[in-house]
Amino acid sequence: xxxxxxxxxxxxxxxxxxxxxxxxxxxxxxxxxxxxxxxxxxxxxxxxxxxxxxxxxxxxxxxxxxxxxxxxxxxxxxxxxxxxxxxxxxxxxxxxxxxxxxxxxxxxxxxxxxxxxxxxxxxxxxxxxxxxxxxxxxxxxxxxxxxxxxxxxxxxxxxxxxxxxxxxxxxxxxxxxxxxxxxxxxx
Amino acid sequence: xxxxxxxxxxxxxxxxxxxxxxxxxxxxxxxxxxxxxxxxxxxxxxxxxxxxxxxxxxxxxxxxxxxxxxxxxxxxxxxxxxxxxxxxxxxxxxxxxxxxxxxxxxxxxxxxxxxxxxxxxxxxxxxxxxxxxxxxxxxxxxxxxxxxxxxxxxxxxxxxxxxxxxxxxxxxxxxxxxxxxxxxxxxxxxxxxxxxxxxxxxxxxxxxxxxxxxxxxxxxxxxxxxxxxxxxxxxxxxxxxxxxxxxxxxxxxxxxxxxxxxxxxxxxxxxxxxxxxxxxxxxxxxxxxxxxxxxxxxxxxxxxxxxxxxxxxxxxxxxxxxxxxxxxxxxxxxxxxxxxxxxxxxxxxxxxxxxxxxxxxxxxxxxxxxxxxxxxxxxxxxxxxxxxxxxxxxxxxxxxxxxxxxxxxxxxxxxxxxxxxxxxxxxxxxxxxxxxxxxxxxxxxxxxxxxxxxxxxxxxxxxxxxxxxxxxxxxxxxxxxxxxxxxxxxxxxxxxxxxxxxxxxxxxxxxxxxxxxxxxxxxxxxxxxxxxxxxxxxxxxxxxxxxxxxxxxxxxxxxxxxxxxxxxxxxxxxxx
Numbered sequence: 001x002x003x004x005x006x007x008x009x010x011x012x013x014x015x016x017x018x019x020x021x022x023x024x025x026x027x028x029x030x031x032x033x034x035x036x037x038x039x040x041x042x043x044x045x046x047x048x049x050x051x052x053x054x055x056x057x058x059x060x061x062x063x064x065x066x067x068x069x070x071x072x073x074x075x076x077x078x079x080x081x082x083x084x085x086x087x088x089x090x091x092x093x094x095x096x097x098x099x100x101x102x103x104x105x106x107x108x109x110x111x112x113x114x115x116x117x118x119x120x121x122x123x124x125x126x127x128x129x130x131x132x133x134x135x136x137x138x139x140x141x142x143x144x145x146x147x148x149x150x151x152x153x154x155x156x157x158x159x160x161x162x163x164x165x166x167x168x169x170x171x172x173x174x175x176x177x178x179x180x181x182x183x184x185x186x187x
Numbered sequence: 188x189x190x191x192x193x194x195x196x197x198x199x200x201x202x203x204x205x206x207x208x209x210x211x212x213x214x215x216x217x218x219x220x221x222x223x224x225x226x227x228x229x230x231x232x233x234x235x236x237x238x239x240x241x242x243x244x245x246x247x248x249x250x251x252x253x254x255x256x257x258x259x260x261x262x263x264x265x266x267x268x269x270x271x272x273x274x275x276x277x278x279x280x281x282x283x284x285x286x287x288x289x290x291x292x293x294x295x296x297x298x299x300x301x302x303x304x305x306x307x308x309x310x311x312x313x314x315x316x317x318x319x320x321x322x323x324x325x326x327x328x329x330x331x332x333x334x335x336x337x338x339x340x341x342x343x344x345x346x347x348x349x350x351x352x353x354x355x356x357x358x359x360x361x362x363x364x365x366x367x368x369x370x371x372x373x374x375x376x377x378x379x380x381x382x383x384x385x386x387x388x389x390x391x392x393x394x395x396x397x398x399x400x401x402x403x404x405x406x407x408x409x410x411x412x413x414x415x416x417x418x419x420x421x422x423x424x425x426x427x428x429x430x431x432x433x434x435x436x437x438x439x440x441x442x443x444x445x446x447x448x449x450x451x452x453x454x455x456x457x458x459x460x461x462x463x464x465x466x467x468x469x470x471x472x473x474x475x476x477x478x479x480x481x482x483x484x485x486x487x488x489x490x491x492x493x494x495x496x497x498x499x500x501x502x503x504x505x506x507x508x509x510x511x512x513x514x515x516x517x518x519x520x521x522x523x524x525x526x527x528x529x530x531x532x533x534x535x536x537x538x539x540x541x542x543x544x545x546x547x548x549x550x551x552x553x554x555x556x557x558x559x560x561x562x563x564x565x566x567x568x569x570x571x572x573x574x575x576x577x578x579x580x581x582x583x584x585x586x587x588x589x590x591x592x593x594x595x596x597x598x599x600x601x602x603x604x605x606x607x608x609x610x611x612x613x614x615x616x617x618x619x620x621x622x623x624x625x626x627x628x629x630x631x632x633x634x635x636x637x638x639x640x641x642x643x644x645x646x647x648x649x650x651x652x653x654x655x656x657x658x659x660x661x662x663x664x665x666x667x668x669x670x671x672x673x674x675x676x677x678x679x680x681x682x683x684x685x686x687x688x689x690x691x692x693x694x695x696x697x698x699x700x701x702x703x704x705x706x707x708x709x710x711x712x713x714x715x716x717x718x719x720x721x722x723x724x725x726x727x728x729x730x731x732x733x734x735x736x737x738x739x740x741x742x743x744x745x746x747x748x749x750x751x752x753x754x755x756x757x758x759x760x761x762x763x
Contacts (some may be wrong), residue, residue: 022708094189108239
């Protein structure tokens with residue numbers, strides 16, 4: 001139940017918490033780096049300085065109220081649609097895998113993938129510009145072709161943990177997915 | 188394997204009894220639909236279940252026992268409940284018991300013929316029965332699987348949703364009914380019904396019949412031979428108002444049909460069309476009341492003629508400019524004068540025609556404005572048609588300029604080939620070499636030179652009128668895009684997603700409830716609603732959409748060669 005600190009791909013501090021609810025149910029929560037007060041105040045002061053400069057040039061006070069309005073609306077949009085607070089993975093053996101992203105405003109967006117559609121959970125590496133990035137993804141089964149993969153669902157897109165954190169998550173998931181294979185073999 | 192029990196949250200406080208529902212053996216899950224209370228006669232229960240099974244085609248059976256005791260667990264009750272397992276033979280027999288007000292229930296199974304003595308894990312999933320029954324699952328898996336797959340192949344979730352949705356008849360008996368069987372389910376406290384809905388259902392039948400009769404009359408008139416004569420039929424096909432009216436007529440026919448909607452998609456489409464028509468007519472009436480208040484339509488009619496005059500004057504100024512030295516270019520004087528005078532005369536004809544019509548304009552506009560009550564889309568189409576009629580002279584100029592330019596380009600290309608000693612072979616569709624006589628070459632070269640030096644003048648006229656025509660086309664295109672948007676937006680689905688989001692489900696989400704060691708895993712299954720983008724995409728109404736016919740490259744090629752362009756294509760129009 002404890003939280004272990006890790007680092008994201010860009011160096012920001014993130015935390016992983018692993019909860020075992022039962023023998024076949026595990027929840028893995030990665031907490032993303034928080035919104036920094038520094039960056040927030042920097043952006044706000046930049047916008048307001050620009051607005052004040054425009055006001056001095058144009059002598060129109062609408063510019064100032066417009067700047068305040070824009071800052072508020074922009075902050076609300078950022079918190080509700082962009083800033084993700086934590087990403088969690090709930091693996092329920094024999095039911096499915098649920099991926100949740102919680103935004104800073106409290107909104108949660110959830111996707112549930114049934115176990116019948118999950119082929120495997122793997123760590124893939126991607127080359128992006130000059131970096132090699134590791135990411136965890138769920139491979140979905142192609143209904144027509146038993147060997148084929150119809151879709152790749154990447155996980156932890158905004159927290160982007162590094163390989164050490166990803167291996168922990170991978171091991172937890174595979175323990176539960178193996179139970180599915182042993183159940184299939186025994187029946 | 189893990190045993191999954193889907194328990195309705197409304198039965199959490201029910202009295203002790205036996206559980207009935209559906210057992211899905213392929214997924215080792217039991218969907219509990221209701222609890223049958225004591226006292227009951229097993230034979231009557233079995234008979235009732237077989238009746239329900241016949242009607243709903245869902246294999247409902249007795250799955251286990253449920254004991255809700257306020258005091259400590261009684262030994263005799265547990266033995267009695269185990270004995271019930273022998274009467275209603277079901278493999279495995281599920282026993283759920285709740286003590287006092289504890290949240291944590293104990294769940295166990297009795298397997299008589301199992302070769303696996305190990306205790307299998309049990310997951311208890313609570314679900315809201317009413318919401319799951321009313322909801323429609325839009326999983327991408329449904330669209331992928333073909334119709335002849337068995338029900339077992341379907342995803343677990345759609346099997347569960349199907350089971351609950353098809354068992355509606357089971358939920359029709361409530362506790363005030365005097366029957367041999369006493370059930371607890373989501374409607375057992377009293378069957379829900381709404382007077383308004385029932386009244387509307389009763390009223391809709393005669394209303395539909397009346398509407399069908401009126402529509403058959405109208406479509407009979409429209410299809411009569413009188414309106415099919417050549418000038419009239421050509422006119423109807425060119426006016427976008429007639430197309431829009433025909434489209435709406437089709438919609439009305441869909442709504443007023445007597446057949447009940449078979450599938451969810453058909454029902455949603457009917458509802459969407461109905462709401463879209465209603466909003467359209469409401470907006471149209473609003474527009475009409477705004478136009479007729481303070482006689483705005485009279486003012487509009489009064490400004491129409493001066494605007495048309497102004498446009499014609501601007502065109503005349505443009506032509507005078509072209510006849511001089513436009514942008515410093517030197518034109519061929521003779522050709523310039525000929526073309527300029529020709530177009531000026533055309534404008535003069537147009538202005539006289541408009542002035543002839545001016546006394547009648549106000550009356551025509553007043554009556555045409557009344558048709559805005561048929562809908563906002565019809566009003567917009569009328570606007571687009573009025574723009575087309577008022578700018579008809581620009582269209583004519585464009586056609587003249589384009590034809591002239593096109594002829595010139597073809598002539599030039601053919602004579603250029605002659606210049607090089609080649610010829611276009613029509614049979615083989617390729618360029619072949621050819622030996623010309625001397626006089627042929629002489630005349631050909633002369634003509635080529637003449638056409639080449641007259642090219643800048645023609646090209647300039649063509650360019651100017653093409654730009655004007657493109658401007659008009661863009662304005663008309665924007666109006667039609669708006670009409671399309673109003674036509675195809677599924678308003679009912681969007682409002683349903685806003686107010687009753689559980690009706691349109693993209694999937695489910697699970698929430699892990701408090702756990703206790705030794706007790707089964709407790710999960711809460713909630714409905715994950717469809718996103719607004721997918722709602723619009725799934726339930727879009729089909730339209731006679733107009734979308735750009737040509738890609739950018741082919742459009743540019745046509746413009747360069749001088750071919751006439753009709754950028755907005757209507758579905759169902761002949762390809763030319």
